[in-house]
Amino acid sequence: MNLLVVLLVVVALVWPWAAVPAARRLAGLLPPKAAALTLAGSAVLLAGSTVWALGGLVAGGLLHLQLLAEDGGVAKSWAADGSPVTLAVAGAGLAVLLVVLGLMVRLWRRQRALLERTWRTVEGQPDAADLVVVPGGAPDAFALPGHRGRPGRIVVTAGMLRGLDAPARDVLLAHERAHLAGRHHLLARTVQLASAAHPAVRALAPELSFQLERWADEDAAAAVGDRKLAATAVARAALAASSAQRRPSLLPAIGTGPVPRRVGALLGPAPGLPRGRGLRAAAGALLAVVALSSVLSSGSAYGLHEYVERVQEIVGR
Template structure:
């Protein structure tokens, strides 16, 4: 485990460098899949790497080594990992597992609450209009989900823009964008270095819904105008009631990307030609994911060989 075990951790440092190119240049649906897969794979692999490093420290403890029938002195001689590194890895592993478990619990409760709220909103076509002067619109996951729109938002947009709004929100539901966001956040919870990837997924899902609305209506400029109008109206009326962590809407979810201007970036993207697939970016991401999986498997095999070598002595 001299090099392979550290590769997932090193790649986690490098991966955020590809966030902006993927989210801006690549087709949004493909970018969402790539960013989500990267967050999950790197988050899982880095956690496994921490576990493997921690095990090399555990087998040096005489009591635990005796339980496994491994001579502790042989473990110290055969494994090049410093004990201090193994201890730090163990501490980080505990924190990663705790944070991932907390995120999963919080996300599960949020989605359950959203599903319950959606079930309590009877409607024929999945559209719920709430009497609220604050402009807002969001998709609420459920079985089935609901599109919730405030009267303030309906008054802000004209009739043609209402169709854009509904196309955008229904795209969130049909493509299960909340699942992509949850999975990306899971990887970032296990490995905080991956938070830029999770944040980018909240942006690319909005872009994905924007592109769906543009395809459905056939007018990219009008979709851009609707997104801009909704954002300006929400800025003038900040009161909002959507469920945190469970709802995705035309206004986007507030987060670290808000400071970078996600709405102007979405508008600019809609005013430009549709983005392509960019094979180079796809290939680079595939290489990172393959290298991560290979290095994790190699590190686990190295640990297995180490335990076998110790057991023979």
């Protein structure tokens, strides 16, 4: 296998460490919805380029094994000369791919198990439309995604409802409904699964969680028509829920993330698409990094194509 191709693949596997800071920087300049979609899209692209690069190494190794299985001839002799390095590299690529697959399957099972356990805890509780009220308990509220044909629900404890006045409850319910309507849990699941392909992607999860909460905050503020009221309600609900257990990202909760930053943003003007050199620089950096990552990972496919042509040339002699 061409040494240059191996080096390109290695660089492709290292490059996401540079792409992640660029994606986070750009997300900080965008409105919450655009920021969340940018983070999720970046995670998918970086994970995909990693798997593509590793797959190219494995495909080259399989072709090499096919040549070694030939009954003598120039092709087999040529392949045997480079077997140790080629097969070692392909074997390493296969091992990493199997680890990635195993991690993704385990994460996917954990995600489903979490939803199933949470749905079991709310079965039999008072249910009105999309709202499930859990009697008693510490103040808590979160969005429970739909599962196995059941539509999503807003789960709120009676303790949380008692601690808020009617306007604040309206903000709370609008916030959690925004999570369900925007299917925010799917974006969280996507980034979590993508992190199995490359550890650098994990750094996108906290920023995504923050942007999803900001997205729901803005939707709630728009629903009640009062940004100051929304900010006050978010602060009160988050403070009340501070004693509740920390919710996984698949169960978005109003008390998630750096609440002071969220409240400060709500006290300011509604976010819009910014302009200026900072945005252009961050967007350009992200596009360049992601594009280069894709080009580098494609080096394995190009190398495999050259490898096939080389084999055909030797066999044709």
